[in-house]
Amino acid sequence: MGKFSVEHLIRTRLNWGLALIILGLVILLILPQFLGPFLLSLAILILFWAYLGQCWNIMTGYTGQFSFGHAAYFGIGAYTSTWLLVNMGINPWIGMIIGGIFAMLFGLFVGFLAFRSGLRGIYFGLTTFAFSMVLLFLSSNLAIINKTMGIQVPLIGGDSWLLFQFETTKVPYYYIILGMMVVSNIVVYFIGRSKLGYYFKAIREDQDAAAALGVNPLRYKMTGMGISSFLTALGGTFYAQYFYYIDPDLVFGFFLNVEILLGPVLGGVGTLFGPAMGALILTPLSELTRALIRQPPGFLPFLLALQGRAGVDIMLYGLILVVVIIFLPQGLVGWIRQLRRRGHRYLEV
Amino acid sequence: MALNKKIVLPSLIAVAILALALIYHQSLADWWQVNAVVVFQALVSGLFMGGIYSLVAIGFTLILGVLGIINFAQGALMVVGMYVTLWLFTTYGIDPYLSLPISVLVLFLVGALIQRFTIRPIMDAPTHNQLLLTLGITLFIVNLILVLFKADPRIIQSDISGTRMFIGEVMISFPRLVAFAGGITIATALFLFMGKTDLGKAIRASAEEREGSALVGINVKRIHLIAFGLGAACAGAAGTLMTPFSTLTPTAGDTFIMIMFAVVVLGGMGNMLGSLLGGIIIGLVESLGAVFLPGSSRLLGVFVVFILVLLFRPTGLLGKK
Amino acid sequence: MGLLEVKNLTKFFGGLRALNNVNMEVDKGEILGIIGSNGAGKTTLFNNITGFYRPDGGQVLFKGENITGLKPHVVCQRGITRTFQLVKPFAELTVLDNVMIGSFIRTSNGAEVRKKAQGILDFTGLRGREEQLAKDLTIPDRKRLELARALATEPELLLLDEVMSGLNPTESAAAQELVRKVRDGGVTILVVEHVMRAVMSISDRIIVLHYGEVIAQGTPKEISQNERVIESYLGRASFA
Numbered sequence: 001m002g003k004f005s006v007e008h009l010i011r012t013r014l015n016w017g018l019a020l021i022i023l024g025l026v027i028l029l030i031l032p033q034f035l036g037p038f039l040l041s042l043a044i045l046i047l048f049w050a051y052l053g054q055c056w057n058i059m060t061g062y063t064g065q066f067s068f069g070h071a072a073y074f075g076i077g078a079y080t081s082t083w084l085l086v087n088m089g090i091n092p093w094i095g096m097i098i099g100g101i102f103a104m105l106f107g108l109f110v111g112f113l114a115f116r117s118g119l120r121g122i123y124f125g126l127t128t129f130a131f132s133m134v135l136l137f138l139s140s141n142l143a144i145i146n147k148t149m150g151i152q153v154p155l156i157g158g159d160s161w162l163l164f165q166f167e168t169t170k171v172p173y174y175y176i177i178l179g180m181m182v183v184s185n186i187v188v189y190f191i192g193r194s195k196l197g198y199y200f201k202a203i204r205e206d207q208d209a210a211a212a213l214g215v216n217p218l219r220y221k222m223t224g225m226g227i228s229s230f231l232t233a234l235g236g237t238f239y240a241q242y243f244y245y246i247d248p249d250l251v252f253g254f255f256l257n258v259e260i261l262l263g264p265v266l267g268g269v270g271t272l273f274g275p276a277m278g279a280l281i282l283t284p285l286s287e288l289t290r291a292l293i294r295q296p297p298g299f300l301p302f303l304l305a306l307q308g309r310a311g312v313d314i315m316l317y318g319l320i321l322v323v324v325i326i327f328l329p330q331g332l333v334g335w336i337r338q339l340r341r342r343g344h345r346y347l348e349v
Numbered sequence: 350m351a352l353n354k355k356i357v358l359p360s361l362i363a364v365a366i367l368a369l370a371l372i373y374h375q376s377l378a379d380w381w382q383v384n385a386v387v388v389f390q391a392l393v394s395g396l397f398m399g400g401i402y403s404l405v406a407i408g409f410t411l412i413l414g415v416l417g418i419i420n421f422a423q424g425a426l427m428v429v430g431m432y433v434t435l436w437l438f439t440t441y442g443i444d445p446y447l448s449l450p451i452s453v454l455v456l457f458l459v460g461a462l463i464q465r466f467t468i469r470p471i472m473d474a475p476t477h478n479q480l481l482l483t484l485g486i487t488l489f490i491v492n493l494i495l496v497l498f499k500a501d502p503r504i505i506q507s508d509i510s511g512t513r514m515f516i517g518e519v520m521i522s523f524p525r526l527v528a529f530a531g532g533i534t535i536a537t538a539l540f541l542f543m544g545k546t547d548l549g550k551a552i553r554a555s556a557e558e559r560e561g562s563a564l565v566g567i568n569v570k571r572i573h574l575i576a577f578g579l580g581a582a583c584a585g586a587a588g589t590l591m592t593p594f595s596t597l598t599p600t601a602g603d604t605f606i607m608i609m610f611a612v613v614v615l616g617g618m619g620n621m622l623g624s625l626l627g628g629i630i631i632g633l634v635e636s637l638g639a640v641f642l643p644g645s646s647r648l649l650g651v652f653v654v655f656i657l658v659l660l661f662r663p664t665g666l667l668g669k670k
Numbered sequence: 671m672g673l674l675e676v677k678n679l680t681k682f683f684g685g686l687r688a689l690n691n692v693n694m695e696v697d698k699g700e701i702l703g704i705i706g707s708n709g710a711g712k713t714t715l716f717n718n719i720t721g722f723y724r725p726d727g728g729q730v731l732f733k734g735e736n737i738t739g740l741k742p743h744v745v746c747q748r749g750i751t752r753t754f755q756l757v758k759p760f761a762e763l764t765v766l767d768n769v770m771i772g773s774f775i776r777t778s779n780g781a782e783v784r785k786k787a788q789g790i791l792d793f794t795g796l797r798g799r800e801e802q803l804a805k806d807l808t809i810p811d812r813k814r815l816e817l818a819r820a821l822a823t824e825p826e827l828l829l830l831d832e833v834m835s836g837l838n839p840t841e842s843a844a845a846q847e848l849v850r851k852v853r854d855g856g857v858t859i860l861v862v863e864h865v866m867r868a869v870m871s872i873s874d875r876i877i878v879l880h881y882g883e884v885i886a887q888g889t890p891k892e893i894s895q896n897e898r899v900i901e902s903y904l905g906r907a908s909f910a
Contacts, residue, residue, distance in 0.1 A: 066477045117660045122419060122476050126610055127659050130652050133607060137646040195774045195783075202771045205760035212720065212754070213823055214746035214775035254603060258484060265481055311495035311599075314488050321485030325478050326470045 064204025077233025150247025399632020408583025430588025460581025617668025
C-alpha cells in the first residue's frame, strides 16, 4: 500500500521532471529574442561556465579523481585551434576537434603517469595542478606561440558559421554554447545510467572494492580523464573564437583552475544539475559585483569607498566558497536531496 | 635478483657521468672558469631563500601533522605578515625586524580565528573540501589585501635594505642572510618547543593520536587552535623577514604556495625536518634552475622536481611509506 | 586437481615472513575454513590469491591456470571474488546500485543487470532495501550487502573474509545458513573466520595457519583434536 503510493509519487515526479526540463530547454531556445546585449553576454557566460563545470564534473564528480589542473586542457584547446587558424589557415571547427584530441592525449598522459604511480586524492590533485602550471610556464616562454603576448584571432569582418566568428551579433555564439552545454549534460546523463557510469561511481566510492568486483581502475579512470579533457578543450576553442584573443594567463592561468570548479562545488559535485546550478548563481553574482564596484549606485554609499577597486568580486567568491563548504558540503543539489530524503521518510510512514 | 637491479642502474649512470666528465673535462673546466661565480652566487641566494621556504613549509607541516588539514592559505598568511609589516613601517616607521614580534602575534591570532570558525567545522570533511575551504580563505585574504592596499608593488627601504658584503666575487646580501638566519632560528626554536616543553609534547601527541590524547586529558580543541596559530605565525614571520628585500604584492603568495607544495612533498608530507631540508633543496633548485635554464620561469625547475617526486617517491625524502 | 591450488606461497613484508611455503587445495563444491590467531596470515593469504599483493614465491593456480600476480579485477573476471574483513560498501550509492556494479562484470545490459541484482537481493535477504543508501545500513545488513555484491559477480570461488565478526549468535546463524545456501547454489567457498563455533559448523574441511605456516589440515573434528592446534590456538575446550 505504502509502496504503491510512493511508486506513484515517483512516477508522477519523473513526469514533472521531464516536463520541467523540456520547458527549460524551450525557454533557453527562445531566450535570445528577449535579451539585450548585456544580458545576452551574461547568458553566454553562464552557459560557458556551466559547460566547463560539467566537463570537470565527469572527472572529479563521477570518477572521483580530484582534478585541480583542468586549465591545462582548456588552454591546449584554445591554443591548438587558434595557432592552427593563424598559421595554417585551418578552419576553427576542425581546429576545435584537433585541440580536443591533443588535450585528450595530454590528459591521458598525465593520467597514465599519475594513476600508474598510484597517486590518489590530494596527491593526484597536486599532480594535475603541477602539470597545468608547467604548461603555463612553457606557453609563456615558447616563441612559437608568442610567449606572453598571446595570439589574436584574425577578424574576418562579418558573420560566418563556417568560420566560427560572428561580429554583428552574439546570438549564434549563444546557440553554440547552449548546444555544447546541452551535449555535455546529455553525456553525463547517459554515462550516469550506463555501465561506464556505475563503474565510475564505484571507483569513486571505493577503488579497491571496485577492483575486487572486476572493475579495472586504471582503464576507467583513464576513460573519465579522456572524456573530460577532450570536452574541456572544446570550451577553449569557443573562448578563443568568442573573445578573439588568448594568452597564457587567460587560458592556462592559475585561477582558471579554481574558477572551473567553483560552479560544480556550489551546485554539487557528482550531480547532473550541480554545475549548471552553480554557474547560474555564481556568474551573475560576480558580474553584478564587478558592475556595482565599477559604478556604485547612489543608494549603497559604502560601496563608494570601494569604487574601482579590483578584487572585491573574488573576495566574494572566496567567502561563498568558505560558506558553501561549511554549510552545504554536498552543494545545493546535495542539500536538496537531503531535504527530499528526509521528506520521504516522513511520507513513508 | 631485485637487489642487483638496484645497484646496476645507478652504477651505470655514475659510470656514464664519470665518462662524460673525463671526455669533456677541458670544456667543463673552461665553463667553470667563466661561470663559477654565478653558480656560487646561485647557491648562496638559493640557500638563503630556502631558509624562508623552510619556515613557511614548517608552519604548513605543523598544521598538517596536528590537524590533518592541508592549509592552502599558508601563502596568503605570509602575505598578511608582509603587509602588516608594511603598514607598521609606513604608518609608524617601525623597522621590519622590530615589527617581527607584532606580526607573529597578529598572525597567531588570525590563524586561531580561522581555525576556530572555519576549520573546526570541517575537520572531518573529505580532503578536497578542506582544500577548497582553505582556497576560499586564500582568495578572501589576498583580495582583501588587494582592496585595502591596491595592486601596486610596494617596497620597504629599511636601514638594512641593500646592505651587503662580498666574499670573493660572490655577493652576500645582509637582508637575505638575516632572513635565512631568522628562519633557521625560528625553526630550531619550534623544534625545541615541540621536543622539550609540555605543550609541545601535547601537540605532538595530538598529531599522532587524536583520540588517545583526548583520553589522557589533553584538550585537543585547544591544541588544534594553538597549532594552527603557530603555523600561521611561521608564515607571518617569513613574510616579515622577507620585506627588506622583496617587492610586496598581494599575489606574492600565489607562487609561494606552489613552491611550498613542492617543498612539503619533497620533504615528506607531515615531517617537519623534511620541510626544513626540502625548503633548502627547493631554494637551491630554484636558483640553480634560473642559472641553467635561462629565460624560462625559475619555477619550471621546481615544478619538474615536484612532478618527479610525485611520480617516483610521493612520500618524499623523509616521509613514511 | 582442486579448483584452487596454492603451491609454496611465500610473502615477505620487509624482513617479516608473513606467509611461509603455504600449500593448500580447495576442491570444487566444498566449504574450506581457514583459522588462525591474529597475524597468522589469513587475510594476507586472501590478498595474495586475489592479486592485491604479489607473492614473493610460489604459485596460485585456478582451474589449472596460473593466476599468480594477476591484478585483482582480472582475478575477479576469472571467477574468484573476495569480500573484505572491514566491509567496503559504496557508501553514497543505493543498495541496488552496489549490487548492480557486481553484476556488470558478466553483462553490460542495464535492464538485465538490474533484474539479476534484484534477484540477489532477494536471495540474501535484502529485499525492500534497494533504494537505501549503503551508508545507512546496519552492520549485519552491510555484511549481507558485501556478500550480495560478491555473489553478483557470479564467482566460481568465493573468498569470505570474517563475515561473522560483529554478529550476535542469531545473526551469525542466519549468516551461516546463507553461506550454505550459496554453496548449494554451486559456489565453492573459502572462509576465513575467527568465530570458532561458526567456522567449525559450516566448514567441510579446515586449514590452520600459525605465523604464516599451515600447521594442520582436516575435518573440523580432526582439527579440534589436533594436539598442535590445541597448543597454539584453540585451548582445551571441546568442539565436538
